[in-house]
Amino acid sequence: MNERHTPALNFFRILFVISAVWNFAGAIPGLFDTAGMFEREFGRTLNDPVLVAVYRGAWGTAFLYAFGFLMAAKDPLRHSGIVLMGGLGKALFALNLFFMFRAGWTSSFAIVVIGGDLLFVGLFVLYFAMLKRAGHTIL
Numbered sequence: 503m504n505e506r507h508t509p510a511l512n513f514f515r516i517l518f519v520i521s522a523v524w525n526f527a528g529a530i531p532g533l534f535d536t537a538g539m540f541e542r543e544f545g546r547t548l549n550d551p552v553l554v555a556v557y558r559g560a561w562g563t564a565f566l567y568a569f570g571f572l573m574a575a576k577d578p579l580r581h582s583g584i585v586l587m588g589g590l591g592k593a594l595f596a597l598n599l600f601f602m603f604r605a606g607w608t609s610s611f612a613i614v615v616i617g618g619d620l621l622f623v624g625l626f627v628l629y630f631a632m633l634k635r636a637g638h639t640i641l
Contacts, residue, residue, distance in 0.1 A: 543609060
């Protein structure tokens with residue numbers, strides 16, 4: 503059987519497509535309705551043009567990560583570095599957003615974002631464990 507078409511790799515292909523969709527679901531409204539997305543996430547208006555640009559830039563990064571996850575879906579054995587970078591980005595973003603939520607700086611919408619990103623991080627850890635168990639290098 504072809505090593506590139508195992509049930510585990512097919513599961514992770516689907517996971518990476520779903521990860522891309524998750525990123526697009528936040529990034530597209532974040533790019534095209536930046537102030538609205540900010541208000542949903544933080545419960546306050548965004549009217550400083552510099553902060554709009556910075557916040558839109560963050561969503562631009564999430565948009566690019568989505569394309570990275572699509573690349574990983576195409577060839578999970580080859581693009582593990584993309585998953586590592588995307589997973590670290592999700593973990594750090596979720597951690598930062600959690601601290602902001604605890605400080606009362608975000609709306610309850612942040613819980614959805616934090617939970618979703620942490621779920622993906624956990625599944626990415628399983629992906630790396632599968633790679634290691636199968637004798638593949640992570641980078």
